Amino acid sequence: MSSQPKPWNAALYQSSHSYTWQYGRDLLAMLDAKAGERILDVGCGTGQLTAEIARSGADLVGVDSSAEMIADARRNFPDLQFEVADATALLHAREFDAVFSNAALHWVRDQRAALASIAHALKPGGRLVFEMGGHRNLRNVLKVACAALRSLGVPEPEALIPWYFPSVGEYSPQLEEQGLRVRFAVLFDRPTPLEGEQGFAKWIDMFGGFATSAVSADQRPELVRRWEDVARPMLFRDGVWTLDHVRLRMLAVND
Secondary structure: OOOOOOOOOHHHHHHHOOHHHHHHHHHHHHHOOOOOOEEEEEOOOOOHHHHHHHOOOOEEEEEEOOHHHHHHHHHHOOOOEEEEOOOOOOOOOOOEEEEEEEOOHHHOOOHHHHHHHHHHHEEEEEEEEEEEEOOOOOHHHHHHHHHHHHHOOOOOHHHHOOOOOOOHHHHHHHHHHOOEEEEEEEEEEOOEEOOOOOHHHHHHHHHOHHHHOOOOHHHHHHHHHHHHHHHHHHHEEOOEEEEOOEEEEEEEEEO
């Protein structure tokens, strides 16, 4: 569900950023999928969690706005249904017992349209179970990115950040506006280790397009160097880069 300025690198996502869906496994207990239920996975990526939910016997549809991700999901799990679709314009009406979403909704710029679309896809009494980046997610990562961009002459770099990281108090009314009654909500820190000395550089390659695309090609190596150098004292310990993730996890029911 990305607003990245370049196409998703699905291979890099699977090889170096599998934590995105692996941490999402904790969310499956809250979803509590049942055999025979029809469930929509919004922002399914390369399909790993969609496949895990399908093992319950539920009927799954996985959607993502990235054609690259959907192509990989279809290759990974050819027996499941995957569609290229935007969260703000889902072509489903009162069709699903549950909508599931992991690490996707914070990419969506028009939150009202996305939540209206999701609510419309749910049957009466259906549930929305999701996790997304929450308030102060990647605070140090983004603070350093903006400082590095500013030092290279990019004005107002904060405006380039593509993500929306709300608090519980900020997001709950938006759900309720669409008739989704909040049953559970929690905001929590989840420090996330990256693999190897090059882990942060790979994260920038995967998710940092908002910053690298704002400078010329010959400035990009210097941007990454400055970003890494300033972030290292905060995020690099004992040979491991650790992202300062904060997650918002919620369950709401369509009334």
